Amino acid sequence: MTQLDTLQASTPQKKKLHPRVKALLRPGFLLGFFILSSSILLAVFPWAFAPYDPNAFDFNAIQKSPSWAHPFGTDNLGRDTLSRVIWAYQVDMQIAFFATFFAMVIGVVVGSLVAYHGGIADVLFGRLVDVTITFPFLVLVIAVVAVLGPGLTNMYVAVTLVQWVYYARLTRAEIMTQMTSDYASAGRVMGYSSTRIIFRHLLPNATTPLITYWMTDMALAILLGSSLGYLGLGAQPPQAEWGVLIAEGRNFITTAWWMSLMPGIAIVVTGLGFSLVGDSLADVLRPRGAS
Amino acid sequence: MTNQNESLLQVRDLTTTFHSKGRALRAVDGISFDVRAGEVLGLVGESGSGKSISLRSIIGLARDYGTVEGNVYWKGEDLLTRTDKQLQCVRGSQISMIFQEPMTSLNPLLTIGLQIEENLKAHTDLDRRARKARAIELLDTVGIPSASSRLKDFPHQFSGGMRQRVMIAIALASNPELLLADEPTTALDVTIQDQILQLLLSLAKNLNMAIVLVTHDLGVVAQTCDRVAVMYAGRLVETGSVRDVLKRPRHPYTLGLLKSVPENIPPRTPLYSVPGTPPALDALPKGCAFAPRCHKAEDVCLGSKPPLSVLGDGISSACHFTVDIREEVLA
Amino acid sequence: MTYEAPVLEVEDLHLHFPLKRTLFDAIQRKEKRIVKALNGVSLEVKRGETLGIVGESGCGKSTLARCLARLYEADKGTIRYDGQEVAAKDAGALREYNRKVQMMFQDPYSSLNPRMTVRQVLTEALRVHNMRPPEQINDRIAELLDLVRLPQDAADKLPHEFSGGQRQRIAIARALSVEPEVLVADELVSALDVSVQAQVVNLLLELQDKLDLTILFVAHDLRLVRHVSHRVAVIYLGTIVEIGDSEQLFNAPKHPYSKALLAAAPSLDPDKRHTRPSISGELPSPLNVPKGCAFHARCPHASGRCQSETPRLRALDELGNVACHHAEALLSA
Numbered sequence: 001m002t003q004l005d006t007l008q009a010s011t012p013q014k015k016k017l018h019p020r021v022k023a024l025l026r027p028g029f030l031l032g033f034f035i036l037s038s039s040i041l042l043a044v045f046p047w048a049f050a051p052y053d054p055n056a057f058d059f060n061a062i063q064k065s066p067s068w069a070h071p072f073g074t075d076n077l078g079r080d081t082l083s084r085v086i087w088a089y090q091v092d093m094q095i096a097f098f099a100t101f102f103a104m105v106i107g108v109v110v111g112s113l114v115a116y117h118g119g120i121a122d123v124l125f126g127r128l129v130d131v132t133i134t135f136p137f138l139v140l141v142i143a144v145v146a147v148l149g150p151g152l153t154n155m156y157v158a159v160t161l162v163q164w165v166y167y168a169r170l171t172r173a174e175i176m177t178q179m180t181s182d183y184a185s186a187g188r189v190m191g192y193s194s195t196r197i198i199f200r201h202l203l204p205n206a207t208t209p210l211i212t213y214w215m216t217d218m219a220l221a222i223l224l225g226s227s228l229g230y231l232g233l234g235a236q237p238p239q240a241e242w243g244v245l246i247a248e249g250r251n252f253i254t255t256a257w258w259m260s261l262m263p264g265i266a267i268v269v270t271g272l273g274f275s276l277v278g279d280s281l282a283d284v285l286r287p288r289g290a291s
Numbered sequence: 292m293t294n295q296n297e298s299l300l301q302v303r304d305l306t307t308t309f310h311s312k313g314r315a316l317r318a319v320d321g322i323s324f325d326v327r328a329g330e331v332l333g334l335v336g337e338s339g340s341g342k343s344i345s346l347r348s349i350i351g352l353a354r355d356y357g358t359v360e361g362n363v364y365w366k367g368e369d370l371l372t373r374t375d376k377q378l379q380c381v382r383g384s385q386i387s388m389i390f391q392e393p394m395t396s397l398n399p400l401l402t403i404g405l406q407i408e409e410n411l412k413a414h415t416d417l418d419r420r421a422r423k424a425r426a427i428e429l430l431d432t433v434g435i436p437s438a439s440s441r442l443k444d445f446p447h448q449f450s451g452g453m454r455q456r457v458m459i460a461i462a463l464a465s466n467p468e469l470l471l472a473d474e475p476t477t478a479l480d481v482t483i484q485d486q487i488l489q490l491l492l493s494l495a496k497n498l499n500m501a502i503v504l505v506t507h508d509l510g511v512v513a514q515t516c517d518r519v520a521v522m523y524a525g526r527l528v529e530t531g532s533v534r535d536v537l538k539r540p541r542h543p544y545t546l547g548l549l550k551s552v553p554e555n556i557p558p559r560t561p562l563y564s565v566p567g568t569p570p571a572l573d574a575l576p577k578g579c580a581f582a583p584r585c586h587k588a589e590d591v592c593l594g595s596k597p598p599l600s601v602l603g604d605g606i607s608s609a610c611h612f613t614v615d616i617r618e619e620v621l622a
Numbered sequence: 623m624t625y626e627a628p629v630l631e632v633e634d635l636h637l638h639f640p641l642k643r644t645l646f647d648a649i650q651r652k653e654k655r656i657v658k659a660l661n662g663v664s665l666e667v668k669r670g671e672t673l674g675i676v677g678e679s680g681c682g683k684s685t686l687a688r689c690l691a692r693l694y695e696a697d698k699g700t701i702r703y704d705g706q707e708v709a710a711k712d713a714g715a716l717r718e719y720n721r722k723v724q725m726m727f728q729d730p731y732s733s734l735n736p737r738m739t740v741r742q743v744l745t746e747a748l749r750v751h752n753m754r755p756p757e758q759i760n761d762r763i764a765e766l767l768d769l770v771r772l773p774q775d776a777a778d779k780l781p782h783e784f785s786g787g788q789r790q791r792i793a794i795a796r797a798l799s800v801e802p803e804v805l806v807a808d809e810l811v812s813a814l815d816v817s818v819q820a821q822v823v824n825l826l827l828e829l830q831d832k833l834d835l836t837i838l839f840v841a842h843d844l845r846l847v848r849h850v851s852h853r854v855a856v857i858y859l860g861t862i863v864e865i866g867d868s869e870q871l872f873n874a875p876k877h878p879y880s881k882a883l884l885a886a887a888p889s890l891d892p893d894k895r896h897t898r899p900s901i902s903g904e905l906p907s908p909l910n911v912p913k914g915c916a917f918h919a920r921c922p923h924a925s926g927r928c929q930s931e932t933p934r935l936r937a938l939d940e941l942g943n944v945a946c947h948h949a950e951a952l953l954s955a
Contacts, residue, residue, distance in 0.1 A: 185725075189692075190800065481678070481886045510890050558851075
C-alpha cells in the first residue's frame with residue numbers, strides 16, 4: 001500500500017510538533033499528569049498537606065468515622081487516617097522509584113550488551129530468563145527478603161535482584177529489533193565503537209517501550225511494596241505506608257472500614273496515574289515518521 | 292452505453308478521496324478508461340501515483356478507507372452503486388485479483404488445496420471430487436510441478452514465484468473474464484518475473500481473459516501489455532497502444548520516465564532525470580500536477596489542469612503542449 | 623585501461639551460516655542445515671573503476687558486500703586491501719580500513735537513525751574519525767550537503783522529513799564524510815522510483831569522477847549495472863559464474879546463466895518481445911547447493927560432467943573470465 005504510506009508520511013510535515021502536543025492534550029494524559037504531580041507534591045511536602053501529625057495518638061477520637069474534622073476517619077489509636085495516607089506517599093513514591101530504577105539501569109545495560117554481542121553471554125542470559133520467569137515474581141521476592149530480613153532497603157535489593165531480568169529481557173528484544181535496521185550496520189561500517197552504537201544509536205530508539213514499561217512497573221512496585229508491607233516484610237510499623245495501613249485496618253474491617261479502604265484508594269489512584277502517563281508517553285516518545 | 296459489447300469494463304471519472312485529519316486527499320482524480328475483452332492493459336506510474344488505489348476502487352476494496360465516486364461499468368452495469376453483498380457475485384468470479392505479496396494474500400494456516408477448493412466452492416457447482424480434479428488442473432495450468440502432490444502443502448512451503456503461481460491458480464478458479472494484477476512481479480527476481488509474465492500472457496490468450504496490470508516498470512509494460520495508461524498524481528496523463536506510447540510519447544512525464552531508464556544510452560553518461568519528486572497528495576499544484584517538474588511548463592500549465600484529449604489513433608494525452616514533444620524524442 | 627595493482631582483492635571467500643537446530647530437528651536426527659551464502663568468491667577491484675555485481679536474490683551478492691564492509695566475517699578466504707590482508711590487521715588499522723571502505727544500504731528508511739538530525743549524523747562521523755578540527759565541522763557539513771545536492775537547511779532536519787531519494791543522498795554524504803576510497807553500494811537505488819533513481823545514479827557517477835572513488839555497485843537491475851559499471855560480475859548461488867568488461871558481457875554473455883538473466887530483463891522495446899520464458903525452474907535454495915556446476919539443473923547445455931565437476935572461473939579472452947565447462951563450445955556454436 002505504497003499510496004497510503006505516502007499519504008500518511010506527507011501529512012505531518014506541515015504541522016510541526018502537532019502530533020506530540022496533541023498526545024499531551026489528551027484527557028487521559030492530563031488526568032494522569034495531575035495525579036502524578038499531586039502525588040509527588042504530597043510525597044515531598046507531606047507536612048504542608050497533612051492536617052495532623054500522622055503518629056499522634058488521640059484517645060478521644062478512636063475509630064471515628066469520616067467527618068469534617070477527620071475526612072478519612074481515625075484509626076484504633078486515634079491517628080488521623082488522612083494524615084497517615086498523606087505521609088505514606090513519601091514512602092510509597094520512594095518505593096515506586098527505588099524498587100524500579102536500579103533494576104531498570106542494570107537491566108538496560110545487561111540487555112543491550114547481550115543483545116549486541118550475543119554469543120555465550122546471550123545463551124546464559126536466556127537460561128537465566130527462563131529460570132526467573134518460571135517462578136512467580138512475588139514468591140521470588142519474598143524468598144530473597146526472607147534471606148535478607150524485612151525492611152525497606154532489603155526490599156529494594158530483593159526487587160532489584162529479580163526485576164532487572166525483566167528489564168533486560170525487554171531491552172534485549174528491543175535492541176534486537178533495532179539491530180535489524182540498517183543504521184546499526186551503517187554505524188559499524190563507519191567504524192564506530194560498539195559502546196557508541198549501543199548507547200548512542202540503538203538504545204535511544206529502544207526507549208519508548210522501556211519508559212512505558214517503567215511507568216507500569218512503578219505502579220506495580222507500589223502494589224508490591226504495599227503487599228510486602230501488608231505481610232510485614234516491607235516498611236515496618238509505625239511508619240505510615242499504604243500496605244501497612246491496610247494491614248492495620250484488617251482487624252477492624254467491619255467496624256472501621258475506612259482504615260483499609262482509604263489507603264487502598266490511594267494505591268489505586270496512584271497506580272492509575274502512572275499507567276495513564278505511561279500510555280501517553282509511548283505516543284509522545286515515538287520518533288516521528290515511524291508508525 | 293452504446294459500445295457495451297466492445298468494452299468489458301468502462302471506468303468513467305473514477306475519483307477516490309481519502310479523509311485524513313479533516314482534509315480530503317484525492318488519490319485518484321477523475322480517471323476514465325476502457326478494458327476490452329482479452330486485452331492486457333498496463334496501468335503504470337510511480338509510487339503514490341494512485342495506480343493501485345484505482346485498481347482497488349474498481350473492485351470495491353477502496354471503499355473501506357475512502358470515498359469512491361464516478362462509474363465503473365462492468366458489462367454495462369455500474370459496480371459502484373452495488374453493495375458489497377451484490378458485488379460478491381462479480382468479485383472473485385467474473386473479476387479476480389492478484390497482489391504484490393503472495394505470502395500475505397494467502398492464508399498461512401490452510402493448505403493451498405483447501406484455498407483453491409474454497410474458491411471453487413463459492414463460484415462453481417462442482418462436487419468435491421470434481422473440485423479436487425479441477426484444483427490439480429489449475430495448479431498444472433499455472434506451471435506448478437507435480438501438482439497433485441502439492442495440494443496438501445502450506446503456503447510457506449512454496450517459494451515466492453510459486454506462491455504467485457498459486458495465487459494465479461486461485462484467481463483462475465472461477466474462470467474470470469478480467470484479472471486485476473497489482474504489481475504481481477515486483478517482489479520477484481527477474482527470471483521468475485519473466486516466467487510469471489509469460490504465464491499471464493499465455494493465460495490471457497488461451498482463456499480470452501482481460502488483464503489490468505499495475506506496475507511501475509515500463510519494461511514490464513513493453514513486454515506484456517497491449518495498451519498502456521500512464522498515471523501521475525492521481526490522473527491519467529497518457530493512454531494509447533504500447534508501441535505508440537513507448538516509442539513516441541506525447542506527454543513530457545512519459546518521456547521523462549522513459550528516458551530515466553538506462554537503455555540504449557552510452558554507459559556512464561548522465562541519465563536524463565526528471566527534477567524534483569512527485570507532489571504529495573496534500574500539496575497538489577493548482578494546474579497541471581507535473582508542471583513544477585516539467586521543463587516545458589508555461590503559465591497556462593500552472594493555471595489550469597489539461598484534460599486528457601484524444602490525439603487520434605486511440606492516443607490520448609493530458610498536456611497543453613503535446614505537439615512539441617514529438618520532435619524531441621526523435622532528436 | 624592500463625594495468626594497476628588492484629585496490630581490493632578477494633580470494634576464495636567462503637561464508638556459511640548454520641541454521642539453528644530446533645529441538646524437533648534434533649529428535650528427528652536431522653542434519654544441521656547450513657545456508658551456503660558464499661562458496662569461493664574471487665575477484666579484484668581496480669582503483670577508480672566501478673565493479674557491478676548482479677544476481678538474483680539469495681545469490682550472495684549482498685553477503686559479499688557485507689563481507690567487504692566487515693559486517694560479516696568470512697569463514698575462509700582472504701580479502702586484501704592495497705595488497706595487505708585485512709584479517710591480519712590490528713584494531714587501529716581495521717578502523718582505518720573501515721574508514722576507507724564505506725557502504726551504503728538499500729532501505730532509505732532504515733539506514734538512518736530516526737532520532738538524529740543530518741548535522742548530528744555527519745558531525746559524529748567527522749568527529750569519530752577526526753576528519754576536521756571541531757571549528758571546521760560545520761563548514762565541512764555545508765560542503766558535504768553541497769556535494770550531494772541537498773539544500774543547506776537540510777542539516778537540521780530529521781530523516782523522516784526527507785523523501786527516499788533525499789535520504790539516500792544523506793547516506794551518501796555520511797559515507798563521503800570520512801573521505802573513503804571505496805564505496806560499496808548495496809542496492810542503493812533499488813527502493814527508489816525510476817525518475818529519482820536516475821538522479822541518484824547521476825550523482826554517484828559524478829562523485830566518482832570528482833573524488834576518484836572505486837565503487838562496488840551491487841544491484842539486481844541489469845540495466846542500471848550496465849550503465850554504471852566498467853566491469854561486471856555475475857553471481858549464482860555464492861560463486862561468480864562470469865566476470866568481465868561490462869559492455870562485452872552485456873553484448874555477448876558467455877555463461878548460460880548470464881545469457882538467461884539478460885534475456886529475462888524486460889526491454890523497453892515492445893518489438894523485442896519473447897514468447898517463451900528465458901529460463902525454467904527457480905534458484906535452488908542455498909541450503910542445498912547442487913553438486914558440480916550449481917546451475918546444471920536449469921541449464922539447457924548441461925552434460926554429465928556439469929553434474930559432477932565444479933567448473934572453475936577461467937579466462938576465455940583478455941576481457942573476461944567464465945566458469946562453464948562448455949564455454950568454448952557455446953562460443954563457437
